[in-house]
Amino acid sequence: MGKIKKTAYISDITGYGRCSMTAAIPVLSAMGVQCCPMPTAVLSNHTGYPDAFFDDYTDRMPAYMDAWKRLGFSFDGIMTGYLGSPAQAAVVQDFIREFKQDSTLLLVDPAMGDNGNLYRICTDEMCEAMKNIIQYADIITPNLTEACFLTDTPYEPGGWSRRKLTDLVFRLLMLGPKSVVITGVPQGNRMVNVSCVNGGEVFFAGTRKTGGHFHGTGDVFAAVVCAGTLRGMDLADAVRLGASFTVRCIEETIEDGGPEEEGLSIESCLPYLIRQKHFPSGK
Numbered sequence: 084m085g086k087i088k089k090t091a092y093i094s095d096i097t098g099y100g101r102c103s104m105t106a107a108i109p110v111l112s113a114m115g116v117q118c119c120p121m122p123t124a125v126l127s128n129h130t131g132y133p134d135a136f137f138d139d140y141t142d143r144m145p146a147y148m149d150a151w152k153r154l155g156f157s158f159d160g161i162m163t164g165y166l167g168s169p170a171q172a173a174v175v176q177d178f179i180r181e182f183k184q185d186s187t188l189l190l191v192d193p194a195m196g197d198n199g200n201l202y203r204i205c206t207d208e209m210c211e212a213m214k215n216i217i218q219y220a221d222i223i224t225p226n227l228t229e230a231c232f233l234t235d236t237p238y239e240p241g242g243w244s245r246r247k248l249t250d251l252v253f254r255l256l257m258l259g260p261k262s263v264v265i266t267g268v269p270q271g272n273r274m275v276n277v278s279c280v281n282g283g284e285v286f287f288a289g290t291r292k293t294g295g296h297f298h299g300t301g302d303v304f305a306a307v308v309c310a311g312t313l314r315g316m317d318l319a320d321a322v323r324l325g326a327s328f329t330v331r332c333i334e335e336t337i338e339d340g341g342p343e344e345e346g347l348s349i350e351s352c353l354p355y356l357i358r359q360k361h362f363p364s365g366k
Contacts, residue, residue: 088313089157091182093121093175094164094194094302099128101346102299103164107306109349110328113356114310119158121147121178123171129298131344139167144174152181160188162309163216164302167204172212179219188313191220191260192305196228199238218259222312224305230255230265243268245287252279262318266304276326280318288319290326293333299346304329307356324359331355 090111094103104120111118123144127136140147161183166172183189193213195205210232217223217233231238234254243251248268255263256279265277273289304325311321332347339348 088159089117090160091158095124097126106299106302110306113353116310165194169212190222190309220260222262223260
């Protein structure tokens with residue numbers, strides 16, 4: 084395997100209900116990437132439940148980052164997930180300026196909303212703060228809702244032709260990232276991920292549509308893409324692997340009868356990632 088890659092992951096830690104770091108860390112580990120968490124918040128469980136303990140980490144994040152800086156830590160990758168405020172986004176920008184080198188992969192998952200609606204915290208100020216982070220990104224992985232809001236494009240639940248999706252991709256590229264992956268676009272009986280690397284050809288990778296709406300699917304997909312890219316995969320191959328693994332997890336969860344709010348049955352599917360032979364030799 085060679086030198087173990089390390090990625091800093093800036094997001095919330097949720098104790099119950101597989102999402103954010105709870106979902107991503109085992110995926111990264113299964114793919115041979117060490118995850119170094121930097122929490123934005125600690126939750127007893129995700130907020131889809133009627134009650135939750137929530138501890139905001141905004142005030143602690145600079146000191147956490149400074150300790151890493153004093154110790155001279157470095158990372159092959161940086162991955163960002165849910166950010167709860169413009170203040171947290173500002174800390175993330177400081178982190179990027181401090182730790183991102185030319186060779187460091189920065190993947191930004193702009194977790195801002197879904198199904199045509201933004202989360203409550205996503206004010207206009209938060210959207211602008213997210214754009215400020217995206218400009219530094221090597222890869223961004225918005226879903227269709229997030230892609231529309233980031234580009235001031237009217238959201239439509241259906242009717243997205245390849246031409247319209249291509250236009251949306253290039254609007255996102257104008258925000259500054261090197262590569263774009265729009266995730267989970269419904270196209271008939273399939274779900275499509277739309278990707279573009281460095282302003283080149285736009286490619287469409289489809290998977291069969293599955294039932295249910297499970298927490299953490301975006302976190303799992305982004306973790307596979309991040310780990311795969313760090314391990315030397317082309318983005319197109321990493322996207323295909325991320326999509327196929329996410330579908331496998333959804334189908335396994337449905338077969339197990341797992342409640343949607345508990346997230347994906349990741350554990351029983353991890354051997355699929357461990358067995359993959361897609362990684363280039365020496366990476």
